[in-house]
Amino acid sequence: MVEKQMQDEVQTPGAVFFIFGATGDLARRKLFPAIYSLYREGKLAEDFAVIGVARRPRSPEEFREDIYESIKEFCRYPAGEPDEWNAFVEHFEYKSLDINNVDGFKELREQTESLEAKFNTPGNRLFYLALAPELFGSVSYSLRDGGMLESRGWNRLVIEKPFGYDLQSAEHLNEQIREVFREEEIYRIDHYLGKEMVQNIEVIRFGNAFFEPLWNNKHIANVQITLGETVGVEERGGYYDHSGALRDMGQNHMLQMLTMIAMEPPSRLFPEDIRDEKVKVLRSLRAFTSDEEVSTNVVRGQYTEGEYRGKQLPGYRQEDKVDPESNTETYFAARVFVDNFRWAGVPFYIRTGKRLPVKTTEIVVEFKSMPSNVYLGKKYKLEPNLLVIRVNPMEGIYIKINAKKPGSDSEIQPLAMDFCQSCMIGINSPEAYERLLHDAAEGDSTYFTRWDEVATAWSFVDRIAAAWAENHGELHTYPAGTWGPEATGKLLEQDGFHWWPVNGQDEDSVVWQVNN
Ligand SMILES: NC(=O)C1=CN([C@@H]2O[C@H](COP(=O)(O)OP(=O)(O)OC[C@H]3O[C@@H](n4cnc5c(N)ncnc54)[C@H](OP(=O)(O)O)[C@@H]3O)[C@@H](O)[C@H]2O)C=CC1
Numbered sequence: 001m002v003e004k005q006m007q008d009e010v011q012t013p014g015a016v017f018f019i020f021g022a023t024g025d026l027a028r029r030k031l032f033p034a035i036y037s038l039y040r041e042g043k044l045a046e047d048f049a050v051i052g053v054a055r056r057p058r059s060p061e062e063f064r065e066d067i068y069e070s071i072k073e074f075c076r077y078p079a080g081e082p083d084e085w086n087a088f089v090e091h092f093e094y095k096s097l098d099i100n101n102v103d104g105f106k107e108l109r110e111q112t113e114s115l116e117a118k119f120n121t122p123g124n125r126l127f128y129l130a131l132a133p134e135l136f137g138s139v140s141y142s143l144r145d146g147g148m149l150e151s152r153g154w155n156r157l158v159i160e161k162p163f164g165y166d167l168q169s170a171e172h173l174n175e176q177i178r179e180v181f182r183e184e185e186i187y188r189i190d191h192y193l194g195k196e197m198v199q200n201i202e203v204i205r206f207g208n209a210f211f212e213p214l215w216n217n218k219h220i221a222n223v224q225i226t227l228g229e230t231v232g233v234e235e236r237g238g239y240y241d242h243s244g245a246l247r248d249m250g251q252n253h254m255l256q257m258l259t260m261i262a263m264e265p266p267s268r269l270f271p272e273d274i275r276d277e278k279v280k281v282l283r284s285l286r287a288f289t290s291d292e293e294v295s296t297n298v299v300r301g302q303y304t305e306g307e308y309r310g311k312q313l314p315g316y317r318q319e320d321k322v323d324p325e326s327n328t329e330t331y332f333a334a335r336v337f338v339d340n341f342r343w344a345g346v347p348f349y350i351r352t353g354k355r356l357p358v359k360t361t362e363i364v365v366e367f368k369s370m371p372s373n374v375y376l377g378k379k380y381k382l383e384p385n386l387l388v389i390r391v392n393p394m395e396g397i398y399i400k401i402n403a404k405k406p407g408s409d410s411e412i413q414p415l416a417m418d419f420c421q422s423c424m425i426g427i428n429s430p431e432a433y434e435r436l437l438h439d440a441a442e443g444d445s446t447y448f449t450r451w452d453e454v455a456t457a458w459s460f461v462d463r464i465a466a467a468w469a470e471n472h473g474e475l476h477t478y479p480a481g482t483w484g485p486e487a488t489g490k491l492l493e494q495d496g497f498h499w500w501p502v503n504g505q506d507e508d509s510v511v512w513q514v515n516n
């Protein structure tokens, strides 16, 4: 087993990367750019090759043109000079096949073997499924039946979220995949785990004497996790209307960030030690035991028409491929508890939504206030200390403390200590998909979700979805471009707290404005 370490300098072993869904959106926006960035940074071994797979016919020239366009538009490195570019795309081939066609996989096997011979790769094969999850089982069977797994090296399966629609469908999917691949060969992507600042939570917590000793219910009042997006559902209305915010973001990204904040220190940085600690957090989530508990602790909302920066935006029900009577939530917020010794009584507030005013992912840790007796009778009041982890798209750490106002002997002011990582190295650098592709090729599963994590997260989310299905969760509305339903504030008010402004929300918050 590989111990997690900073692997920036490590080159992946030689391998063939198969991108199933090579003509799709994910491949174009994320995967090809990630491969090119790894190449440019010397993190890909010389003996690598990529085979794009999808149904559409593509000549080799057309496929290489697709890749060029993808790099031009989405990669943080510009496509190199012709010689360098040609040396890169020479590693790419395309195969048109339907994933149910086993004969096509037999042809793919021949193509693979000749590519492996050409680049002298050691026979390692990484199958990345950028496909709808309903196809995962069929691809696995076809890979096996087409002889694609009879390689000289290792075989790894990388799969995208959503992993199922609920626990039952996820279990079914998992059983199919497990007929072909062992758990340790399966890499389930949650791209938030590939983000720099999510990985940094571990170091911030376990590497700093002034956080870990305070990291418990004696000193922390509450934790707030916000994942705001300014975009609507774009071209994904069909998928999203079936999924909704709870399944699209809650079951995975939000709960994964929560586990990183709440987990116990692992004994070592081995993948299984870290994933063991994360799954314990998920198992400790207090399950909602009645529909009433769901309606008291979870708010769901859907955006209606609104105005954003002078632009008129459609409501969710007017979006392309969305049912005009849809009750799907585009926003949800919840008050959850981790019922273990460390976190007993500390509320975790989580919220996410489309068409909010700011694109930002932030984690705010609010510390308990100091006893104020020293300052009794004074006109000022101490503010709670905050630790803010800015995850996305701006990355950084912000700490709010109280300090004396210079020149005054009677005034205290809150002070921000602000580390803006993005100001130094740019936004989202490296991209999550670069890190995760690299890790999968390295055989490091730390930042991929293990089956028990996925299953436990579904059990928690299914209870909320079931209550909503019974119409016990009122569907609030909010105009596009606003901060979601008003009811969200009440989740915190009942505990005497409020949402802290996130980056760019108001004039007092530090503005690292980013548009998307
Ligand atoms: N796009 C994104 O930003 C994100 C996507 N995801 C997930 O990644 C997966 C892919 O998403 P996305 O790229 O957006 O989807 P697209 O619909 O854009 O692409 C789907 C791909 O699958 C191929 N395909 C479909 N059916 C078959 C088949 N029977 N045999 C072979 N190939 C097939 C299509 O190619 P062709 O039509 O040529 O066969 C196409 O290349 C989904 O599960 C999605 O939820 C997850 C996170 C973000």
Ligand SMILES: O=C1O[C@H](COP(=O)(O)O)[C@@H](O)[C@H](O)[C@H]1O
Residues within 6 Å of the ligand: 229, 248, 249, 392
């Ligand atoms: O997984 C998903 O994530 C994106 C948001 O990702 P980010 O890295 O841009 O913050 C979201 O838009 C999409 O709906 C969801 O499927």
